[in-house]
Structure formats: structure tokens, C-alpha cells
């Protein structure tokens with residue numbers, strides 16, 4: 001169970017006739033951006049195609065998607081994309097992939113309804129989408145495999161595990177799941193079918209490691225209903241509930257409670273309205289007709305007859321909830337007697353924004369405490385007990401933990417070991433690491449293929465280079481210093497003093513003494529440069545940049561972005 005990261009020499013050669021390659025190009029060693037390449041001698045499919053949300057150290061980036069370098073090397077072999085479910089970390093990068101490879105996409109109805117919205121925005125034809133139903137099987141001719149979708153319980157409708165019936169035996173990918181014996185929509189996990197497959201013999205299981213570090217069983221959504229009911233009973237004024245718009249099961253629970261407690265519902269946030277309409281249209285969400293009211297009609301209701309269901313649980317500054325707190329939404333205010341409940345988990349990194357938001361709500365008089373209120377959120381991912389049940393149901397020959405940081409994958413491997421799996425039957429893969437399965441049972445860790453992350457800025461149709469993100473971080477930290485130097489076009493002699501301009505730098509541009517110091521350093525570097533450097537723009541710019549960086553670091557201990565320019569003086 002030791003992880004080695006060596007390059008896979010010869011990865012550009014197609015798989016052998018008895019070989020199947022499994023290559024996670026995202027989602028392993030990290031959370032998010034889930035994408036798995038399944039590559040046989042005749043073709044290649046992608047299982048999920050997710051995005052990663054940028055963090056604060058990626059300023060100005062809208063999303064991060066996998067680098068498809070491996071797929072590019074076999075560009076003419078791409079057959080299809082198979083989707084497990086509709087969360088952004090599984091579908092977010094699809095527009096980028098489909099623009100390059102317009103191949104059929106298979107998934108369940110709710111998953112594809114979410115994808116369709118994305119494709120529409122990206123101007124990609126929706127006829128690539130093929131809706132499948134629970135337990136459907138699809139033959140991928142070009143690939144020589146059959147795919148089968150098995151329902152699993154998760155935090156949104158229509159989530160599935162995927163079985164690929166291959167020449168190397170059945171391979172099962174759990175997708176994101178937990179085992180909820182009492183799901184809100186009554187759609188049970190297909191454990192019976194998984195056991196049947198286990199009886200026949202499963203070659204390999206890839207399972208969700210997100211919550212492996214949690215002992216016991218994942219609590220059912222039913223537990224959450226009791227806690228949320230407390231919040232309804234203990235609130236005299238309007239009740240504000242923030243959750244993820246994709247968490248349709250939670251939304252159903254909240255709508256049911258609102259109905260029972262005689263509160264009408266205001267939906268806030270574009271994605272909340274969109275998902276509620278989609279889910280309702282597909283029969284995945286059930287609510288009475290005159291139950292949802294417009295925000296502007298909220299003042300017609302008593303405060304105690306209002307549930308405001310909104311996005312913004314992560315404290316996002318532009319969310320509808322923040323706009324209510326800033327008094328920007330007509331008809332909707334937060335006041336004394338109201339309550340704000342965040343029915344979701346805090347994504348690591350968002351804690352500061354969330355705390356700022358709760359503080360703003362408290363200032364308006366709302367109750368943000370949870371005293372006397374039970375569980376208001378349960379996870380959609382399997383705890384260790386559920387993962388153990390999955391392994392024992394499927395009894396695969398080989399185990400590959402997926403979805404999670406290395407620590408999670410390792411703990412998941414340890415669980416398999418505790419159930420009697422030998423080290424050679426457990427593979428801990430990192431992003432880009434290729435597992436080769438051969439007919440007859442041989443398994444080989446082949447090393448890594450090129451992988452990485454691509455930065456997307458919506459509205460620009462090419463990727464944002466990583467160096468641009470790096471420059472932005474430097475600008476944010478230490479600002480920028482420009483130096484311009486004028487030279488004689490014939491003799492290359494310096495004409496006058498260099499000019500220095502700064503923005504965001506620790507010393508202002510108009511500081512005369514410091515400006516003179518920098519001008520002197522640039523002039524000296526130029527005057528001492530040999531003629532061949534003066535005649536080569538690239539060498540010259542670098543020389544001046546280095547001279548400036550040195551003096552700035554010595555005098556201020558900062559490392560701003562330094563830009564130097566040499567201009568030829570106009571002839572008299």
C-alpha cells in the first residue's frame with residue numbers, strides 16, 4: 001500500500017489487446033474535479049467531468065478544470081462521457097470537454113437536466129445528452145464495454161453508482177453515496193443488485209473516500225428533519241434557511257415542514273429557483289401549487305408565515321442572502337424575532353465569510369444560535385461503516401479508494417486491509433496515476449501520465465495561464481514597479497534618466513528620494529552593460545529587472561512585480 005509517483009514511460013502508446021487502463025485525472029489527492037479516464041484497446045470513456053472551485057489564492061478565476069493532456073494524446077478514440085450524478089465536482093468541466101470532444105453523454109434525468117442548463121449557456125448542442133434510467137444498461141460499441149447505472153442515496157436526486165462490464169471483469173465506481181435506509185424520495189440504494197454482482201465476481205471497486213475518517217454510519221436525512229422541525233417551532237418571526245440549491249432532498253424536507261407549520265415559501269437566489277423548477281418539472285420535488293410566493297409579496301404575510309429558502313450558506317458576498325442582509329432586496333428584510341439557520345456544512349476556507357454573515361444577521365436582530373435545536377445537517381457521503389458495508393456487499397478482487405485527499409485514500413485502504421485485503425489487492429492512486437488491468441487477473445501500477453489543472457475565466461475562450469494567476473498573487477501582495485529607459489537608436493547610449501512608476505508598492509511613486517535610488521540603480525545597470533546585452537532586448541529587460549529587484553529587496557524586503565521597458569528616443 002505504498003504510493004510511488006514515477007512517470008509512465010510509453011503512456012502515449014495505446015493499451016494492449018488484453019489491457020484496460022484506469023486513470024484518475026482529477027479528484028484523487030484533492031477534493032473536487034472528479035474525472036476518470038477508462039481506456040481500452042479500442043476506445044476511451046470519461047467517468048464524470050468535474051470542476052474545482054477556486055480558492056482565495058487563485059484570484060479572478062471562475063473555475064478550475066482538469067488538464068485533458070492524456071485524452072488529447074488519444075483524441076480520436078474518445079467514445080462517451082458517463083455521469084454518476086449532477087454535482088459541480090462531477091459535471092462542471094463538461095462544457096470544456098464537449099467543446100473539444102462532442103461525444104454522447106449518458107446520465108440520469110436530473111443529472112442531465114443540470115448539464116443541459118450548462119450546455120445551453122455554453123452554446124453546445126443538447127442532442128449529445130442521453131437520459132438513462134436506474135438499472136439501465138448501455139452498450140458502448142466502440143469501447144467493447146457495457147455500462148450499467150445502479151441507484152445510490154446521496155444529497156441530490158438520481159445519483160448512481162456505475163458498473164462497467166469489461167473484458168477484464170465488472171468494474172464498479174460508487175460515485176458519491178451514503179447508505180440511507182430511509183431516503184426522502186423513497187429511492188433506495190441498489191444494494192440487492194450490487195450483492196448480485198458481488199456473487200458473480202467483481203474485478204475492481206472504486207469507492208468514495210470523502211467521509212472515511214468518520215466512524216460509524218452516516219445519519220439518515222430523516223434525523224435532520226427532527227432538528228429542522230425544532231427550528232420551525234422555536235421561531236416566532238420569519239425563518240431564513242440557507243442550503244445548497246442542489247440539495248433537493250433537504251429542500252423537500254424544508255418545504256414539507258413549512259407546509260406543516262403554515263409558512264409560505266420565498267425562493268431566493270437564481271440557482272435555488274432554477275433547481276427547484278427543474279426538480280419539480282421532473283417530479284423529483286413535490287409541493288402544492290400556491291405555496292411559493294414572490295419576494296415582493298412577502299410583506300403580505302405575517303412574519304410567522306414565512307420561510308425564506310436561499311443559497312448563500314457559505315457567506316458568498318454576492319449571494320441573495322447577503323443582499324437581504326444589506327437591505328438590497330425589495331420586500332425582504334431581516335429583523336428581531338427572525339431566525340437564520342445554515343443547513344449545510346461549512347466548506348473549509350469559507351469560515352471567515354460565514355462568521356461575518358452570521359454577525360450581520362445578529363446585528364439586524366435575528367437569532368443565529370442553535371440552542372435547543374437538534375441536527376440541522378447530515379452529510380451525503382458514506383461514513384466508514386457504510387463503506388465497510390459496500391466492500392462486503394460487492395466483495396471486489398481489487399480495491400481503489402477515490403474522491404479525497406491522500407490521507408482519506410490511505411485510511412480507506414486501511415479499512416480494506418482490516419477486512420482482509422492483501423496489500424497487492426489495494427491500489428492507492430494519485431492524480432494521473434495509471435492502473436493497468438489485464439485479462440486473467442494481472443494488475444500493474446504503471447506510474448503517472450501528464451495531468452494538471454486548467455484555469456477558466458468565463459468569457460475568455462482560452463484557458464488562463466498559471467503564470468497569470470502567479471502574477472496576480474504577487475500584485476496583490478507587493479504591487480508593481482515599472483521602469484522605462486530611453487536610448488539612442490544609433491549608438492544605444494542612454495538618453496536622460498530612467499522613469500519609475502509604482503502601483504500598490506510599499507513606497508509611493510512620488511517619493512523623490514526613493515525614486516532617485518531606483519533610477520540610479522537602473523541607470524548604473526544599463527551603463528555597465530556590455531554592448532551585446534544592450535542590443536538584445538530579452539537580455540536587457542532581464543538585466544534591468546534583476547537590478548531593480550535587488551535594490552528593492554535590499555531596501556524594503558518586498559518582491560513586487562517588476563516590469564522594465566527600453567524605448568528608442570525619437571530622432572531630432
Ligand SMILES: [Zn+2]
Nearest residue numbers: 087089090176
Ligand atoms: Zn463529489
Ligand SMILES: [Zn+2]
Nearest residue numbers: 085087154176
Ligand atoms: Zn456529490
